Amino acid sequence: MITCKRCRVAGRVQGVSYRYATRQKALGLGVCGYARNLEDGSVDVLACGDTEAVNSLCQWLSVGPALARVTHVQCEDHDVIRESDFVIG
Numbered sequence: 001m002i003t004c005k006r007c008r009v010a011g012r013v014q015g016v017s018y019r020y021a022t023r024q025k026a027l028g029l030g031v032c033g034y035a036r037n038l039e040d041g042s043v044d045v046l047a048c049g050d051t052e053a054v055n056s057l058c059q060w061l062s063v064g065p066a067l068a069r070v071t072h073v074q075c076e077d078h079d080v081i082r083e084s085d086f087v088i089g
Helices: 018-029 051-061
Strands: 002-012 032-037 043-050 069-078 086-088
Touching: 002 051, 018 032, 018 043, 018 051, 018 086, 043 051, 051 069
Parallel strands: 032 086
Antiparallel strands: 002 043, 002 069, 032 043
């Protein structure tokens, strides 16, 4: 089953390669979508793909790359999109 989730990740997540690491993890799981910085210092992530893969990525978001310090992740269901890549915005 295909599912999409949109997550907002807070903490020290900008300037620590968070979006790049998220893209690498997503591509490894076969998940498409995007990761983009928000003006308030958080990161917005849209993840679409196999339900298990999307859930795995959402769990990983709370850890992120080594230099990140994630304080909060909030995910919600999102309408399914038909993307074929995971982009950094």
